[in-house]
Amino acid sequence: MRWDKILTLLAVVTVVGVAMWFAFLPPVKDLPWFPITKHVRLGLDLQGGVHVVLQAVDTPEAKVTPQAMKQVLAVLQERVNRFGVTEPIIQQQGARRVIVELPGVKNPDEVINTLIRPAFLEFKTESGQVIVTGRDLKEAREAIDPTTNKPVVHLTFNAEGAKKFEAATRENLGRHIGIYLDGKLIQNPVVEAVITDGKAEITGYQSLEEAHRIAVLLQSGALPVKLEILEKRTVGPTLGADSLHKSLYAGAIGVAAILIFMLLYYRVPGLIADFCLGIYALLVLLVFVALKATMTLPGIAGYLLSFGVAVDANILISERIKEELRSGKSLRTAVDHGFRYAFRAIFDANVTTVLGALVLYYFGTGPIRGFALTLAVGVIASFLTAVTMTRWLLRLVLDTGLIKNPKLYGA
């Protein structure tokens, strides 16, 4: 027996054990960093939300140009921020496509429909002459009109707009001024007095919420081109939470089965493999948090599948040790040879899996990319833990001299 080795082993087991405990199920609540699982970004399919692919299309009035696309992105960003969506993703794809992902919104269809409204505001005289447009606005804000108790949108024009508006109201006293939104007449009031303070209001909304949405649109400016929905995927929050819960539960059972199997079949190498699998799980999780990667439902499947690959490295090593022991080698030589011979097979096999995952990442979108990424990270991490950690631990256990019976190593 070598007490220094035994102490090292005990220290390693304790440190890893405590780290795992805190990382997954911390004993104290509200620690700033733990559990680490709470830092993993969840994809739309797990927390609910909407994913849309928008395409800008040419219309007789407006052609799609790079400049217009830049403006589209800015306007969409502004609108989404004002709607108060957390962690939205808005990115251009190709020349005229925009991908918008809004996690956790409650009424995704409504939000998307509002989001892609052009929101082009015009005030016109009876003869059709444009007085002011949405560009002259300084502010748009919803409110409840205290006298009528109905929702309204208050408009405030900027200095120049206010001047134009004042002149127009003076010229059109007693006549109508039409308010048009996206070319549709929404209100046609009669001018009763000259308006000098640059203020106007739009009435006729069903709810304050509706008025709020219009105010947001007007405030963030009009979209320069028309947007069409090419693809839309909505996941309700119930389904997302359900998927997350069920897949984690299923995964836990599957992984538990693997751990038990390894322990019963391979004994000491199996126990070490299980221990290293724990480290492996933690490592992959940390890489995920560090990369700020998004965990999707197929991503969880990829994570779990990579456990299978990680176990495979250990199975290869354990089988090889068993073989070497049976051919009459000593415990120590068997372990060394086992690693040496298994290494090349593990290396070649893992490279092929990673190559496949890379192609998948390159071609895939959204959830599929999540799957490819977890698989690739998982395989690389498993390779590292299997050939370094497992080897070191197995030698350490041998060195302690605690377990000498070759039968416990599979002989």
Add this chain to the structure above:
Amino acid sequence: MRLHFVRWRFLWYALSLAVILPGLVSLSLRGLNLGIDFTGGSLMEIEFHRPAEIAKVRQVLTDLGLKDAMIQKGGASVFLIRTRPLEEKQSQEVVKALEQKIGPLTLLRSDKVGPVIGKELTRKAFLASLLTLVILLIYLAIRFDFKQGVAAIIGLVHDVLVVLGIFSIFQLEVDSSFVAAVLTTLGYSLHDTVIVFDRIRENIKIRRLSEPLADVINLSIWQTLTRSINTVMTVLFVLVALYFLGGSTLRNFVLALIIGVVSGAYSSVCDASPIWYDLKRWEEKRRAKAPKAGRA
């Protein structure tokens, strides 16, 4: 006597063909049940707060002029409705009508895919599979030999055909995650094949140079067999748990993986190495004939 894998190879080939041929027939006659990811269309998953009948749902959709909608029941009150691409207003009408005529419901998921996206996906899926095969062939040719690469690729094509065939026979829905499952199967199956090839490489190099190739291959397969079976089992632990407990969204994806992983393990042990053996023998025969042909 232990089973000699190489000598029994025609039995393994026959077993593979017995699965692949019906699949090919089904593929050519009926094709795949392509989901909206490929064809374009709208999909809604709804859950009524009380159990409902499929006939009633169909009635509501027919009244709205959506006679050819595909309706699938997934539980007592959960329905999956697939239609042609619907405008926002239309899909809102569908939800409203179902709510009024049948009862309160929750919209679990609603997808719309334009036909353009579907076409792109088909092209991408095809390109991705092809690219994977080419990259893997190159890698294998470098690390092993070209014929082993070819044998491994035949094994991979075998796996793809098994998965596609079974999905066609049972008309299971194919969506974009199916592509991911197939590509993963490729990687996984190759992983298995490489383990066996690695052992053959090692045995040829250091041990049994004098033995016939068939015996060396057979020995290598036996030496790696426990590992092959145990690894498939551990992967299946996870996949089977996911299939039964993981919720409906992932089910077809996991099923494709299960079929692919089992087929991959089989083809790696029973097909890839024996096919390499046949390729080698074929080449030797040709070489043996060639000088004679030259003299004649």
